[in-house]
Amino acid sequence: MPLVNGGKIADDSFVKLAVDTPLPESGDILVPAERFLGEAEGLLKRAGKVGVIWPNNRDIDELVPYLGKVAAVALVFPTFRDGRAYSQARLLRERYDYRGELRATGQVLRDQFVFMLRAGFDSFDVKKQADAEAFMQTAKRYSVFYQPTGDGRITALHRRMQLRHSEGVGT
């Protein structure tokens, strides 16, 4: 799966560990939530960044105490129909002010990029190479947004108010 990070295809520094993969000496690792919660202290002490893969049916509150210490949170889209991770992403970014890498994993298609960006994802394990290549183009597909989210884009409602006020100044 190609990784898109910072808007372009990038190398993935993280190695994904399963629940029982032996821990590598060094290097960046992405660890399943269960294992992370069990060994957090040890994992965070070693050299290399630690990221956590958080399933979409586990309460994000459990992760909150560690947010200052993890370098990446990977949220999971088991199918593209399952949108639970969108809510988790917004909670992480908007309620808990998480600023590290927020990665979308699983069934990630180009048609979800706009939604994911708006929910706060900045890194994407994309399913298809062609979709990864189309990232920038697809991410710019929309210029109008109706809802306020943590991405800070101005909403249509507020855009209208701005236009109205600037007209007002002119007359």
Place this chain on the structure above:
Amino acid sequence: MYAYDEIDRTLVNERVSEFRDQVKRRLSGELTEDEFKLLRLQNGVYLQLHAYMFRVAIPYGTLASKQLRALAHVARKYDRGYGHFTTRQNIQFNWIKLAELPDALADLAKVGIHAMQTSGNNMRNVTSDQWAGVAPGEIEDPRIWSELIRQHTTLHPEFSFLPRKFKIAITASDHDRAAIKIHDIGLRLIKNEKGETGFEVLVGGGLGRTPFIAKTIKHFVHGRDILSYIEAILRVYNQYGRRDNIYKARIKILVHELGIEKFSREVDDEWQHIRNSSLQIDDEVIEDIRSRFTYPAYEKLPHMPDELRQAAADPDFEAWRKNSVAAHKVQGYSIVTISLKPIGKPPGDATAEQMDALADLADRYSFGEIRVGHEQNLALPHVAKRDLPALWKALDKLGLATPNVNLITDIIACPGLDYCSLANARSIPIAQELTRRFANHELANLIGRLHINISGCINACGHHHVGHIGILGVEKNGEEVYQITIGGRADENAGLGTLIGPGVKFDEVADVVEDIVEAYLALRERPEELFMDTVKRLGVEPFKERVYATR
């Protein structure tokens, strides 16, 4: 009328170009059917029995004449010359080619019409009272709030992949014409003691396999908080709604399993976090939306113009007027309901010619505005009373003056086996047969208000649970069988009907309905006692007896 501005139009156009790209990728094989399915559903495209079906949104049921003409154009150019108005303030086309869909959408986009989220597991078209803004006594025009919510729920980045579809309906009148109690969220616009505008919020209503009447979750949510409150409900639902079983995925099941108290505590917890965020709506924003709804420059007209007095001599006109013309909040004007239920025809269908002609009539007599109601009828919301006789003549020529609104032949029916790939039974032919049986206007009038609702399967698109008489087609040993319920209703006193006994065969349905009606006529205490009141007073027993005694 609400007019999309450049900002709204840009979004609709961006959506069309995205869908064009998606269709291209599907046709080239780059997208699998599984991947494409979700994308096409979000654009209102189903794969049906015979072809792709295309569902177009009519937000809160309001159409401008040029929009209705655009729908006629789509019917003519891309379909077989007609469209089917549904119970959700949508219109469906049954014979569209996939490759032509992007063009059809582009043609509609020119007049600010789209098919965004008319299907799929996201927030569907926001529906409202088809008499919004003109009904006497309403709190205020509910479309202002409907539009606010329409915008907020369109391409929402958190709620476009919910466990299941999600429907919001809004009313602002005592008499609920928006059927809010059978929606995932129902909103009733009210004023509190301080005179502030807000909403009673209901949640967890819905029909289908497991029908529920919505429960009140909050008696008053201030208008400025309505978006954050809805967002809180949706966030709880997105996280905890069931995804393991499609039949249990609707919010009504979550509300039922948790209980309304527990569910409302969850929502409140969430709400406290987001209530004072940028979701809060200040008056200025609402005023801005309000300012983009324009209302006709009504004239000062007499309550009883000469034209109307003269026409009253014509019994046919009078029959229609009594049935189809309702009071308007402005003196001298009326709301005219246009029955799409001519005897012997499929309920809710309109031809391209009828749509075009209606658009012309709307221009001439109703300030260019048309409404679509959940009963699958249309309305002209601002007709000067002096124009009623002329309008009636014109409608009659188009086959659109059947005086049966709210009568027994004003049947709501889903497409059933004629079009729908999920159907177990036919709906439309049952409706057609029933309209023929009760074609006599004197008889229908004698019976009075009586709603028949028909669905071709348990999904309940024809709202059979809330029909005064509900007819549900099921399959039994390879045969179509129909279960009959009575006593349901979808208004402010909404309730589910009660099954009267074993299912009956296709050929027997009309006879059974006749039996029920005869029983009612014999049982009612006075002519003013409506069918529903008789059922309420006596229960289903006497009806059951009448129907099954001889079968």
